[in-house]
Amino acid sequence: MTAFTPLQGIFFWGFLLAFGGLMYVLAPRVRSESGYFQGHDEAGRPASRWALTASVFISWIFAKSVTNAANLGAAYGVVGGLAYATYWLSIPFAGWVIYRLRRRDGATGIVPWLIGKYGRAAALAFAAAILVRLFNEVWSNTAVVGGYYGEAGSGAFIAAALLFTASVLFYSLKGGLRSSIFTDGIQAVVFVVFLALVLAWVLPTHGPARLLTEGELALSMGLDLLLVALLQVLSYPFHDPVLTDRGFITDEKTMLCAFTIAGVLGFVAILAFSLVGVQARLEGIAGGGNVPAALARTLGAFGFFAMVAVMVSSAASTLDSTFTSLSRAVACELPLLAGRKPPRHAVGIGALAMVVLAIVGNLPMMLGTDILKATTISGTMVIGLAPVFLLAGRVTYAPLSFHLSFWSGMVLGVLLAMGQIPAGWAIGDGKYALLLGTNLYGLAICFVGFLLPLALGRRRPATAGAS
DSSP, rough: OOOOOHHHHHHHHHHHHHHHHHHHHHSEEEEEEHHHHOOTTSSSSSHHHHHHHHEEEEETSSHHHHHHHHHHHHHHBHHHOOOOOOGGGGGHHHHHHHHHHHHOOOSHHHHHHHHHHHHHHHHHHHHHHHHHHHHHHHHHHHHHHHHHTSSSSSSHHHHHHHHHHHHHHHHHHHHHHHHHHHHHHHHHHHHHHHHHHHHHHGGGGHHHHHTTOOOOSSSSGHHHHHHHHHHHTTTTGGGHHHGGGGSSSSOHHHHHHHHHHHHHHHHHHHHHHHHHHHHHHHHHHHOOOOOHHHHHTHHHHHHHHHHHHHHHHHHHHHHHHHHHHHHHHIIIIIHHTTTTEEEEEEEHHHHHHHHHHHHHTHHHHHOOTTTTTTHHHHHHHHHHHHHHHHHHSSSSHHHHHHHHHHHHHHHHHHHHHHSSOGGGOOOSSSSSSOOOHHHHHHHHHHHHHHHHHTTTOOOOTTEEEEE
């Protein structure tokens, strides 16, 4: 457990309270639906290009992500960090796909587009995947923050995670998506400043050249995970409303520019933070499932605080976006699945959904779960979305196409989680050999499933179904 002196304990626990209090004071109060669910200001104007860029950038710098990047850097050297940073190519790829959907089909959101294209059953299946994703985002980020205050499962660990959750929830309730985007800009600055301080603390020990050459480009040394990431980029971003919701709140060109810049910045930031793990690898520091926390304990009180600030700022930006995405999904998109308009008191319903998620979403954190599984396993489950979005507008389509592709990926993801994928599917002999094989062969199965109804003549014109 992290050992604080009484004075340090007051400071570090007070930091959580002060952070939440400051965000609450600064966050704008929003009552309108356009502000709460679309992020518009009081004059009805959408977020600016740079506000959207900062929001997308920091919202996708999850606390679990920087922790995973460091863990992988410790396990495989820079190849591990590069593998995890590759997931950030999802952002510009998603921006390009959403740009096409908006320009060609007039799409106003992923769920409405799916309803128009593949029917309500397809949109319902997709919405269920979104809810699972949002559920995972809560515990996987609060657990990271808790890890800096105590061992997993301890009273201090759980108390810190719950205190952090409450702090973020209160300012999220105040302003919805508008509040999230506004505070994201502040959190992005905090993250970058303290990331620079952490790296300045770590890099001189061995030097950048030594850190960037540690590791081996081999399947058993992280290359298998790099290939998994490249495959999952084709589908992974589309089941994350934290990202896709922001693809529909500004004009198309502003969105595409913001997504591209945010993706590049995110890739660089994650790769840079993975060097913290490489440093731990060279120093022989065993961090278990939380290498940054283990390394932070060797940096003294100031170094530890800098690491805590990095994690809290990144976790808060993701958690408030998770709350607001669920709010929009429950209040605005789920009614569409029943053929109804959003309810009269949509903002109140959305706020209630946030509170429920804050409570239920922390249950796995209290029970203990490997945070990397929130990315790799869920990423496999949604590989069936790749043909749905990659082939949109390029081929004719049928509602059955969606289901054959989507559910093939879901079944493979569940089988992988249960350890039921045949060993013969493994590619190489590394830790992620079976994951790589499942994603490669699984993508092939999903594409075949998507195209099969078209080959059998059960199709609609590629231009139909605009949302």
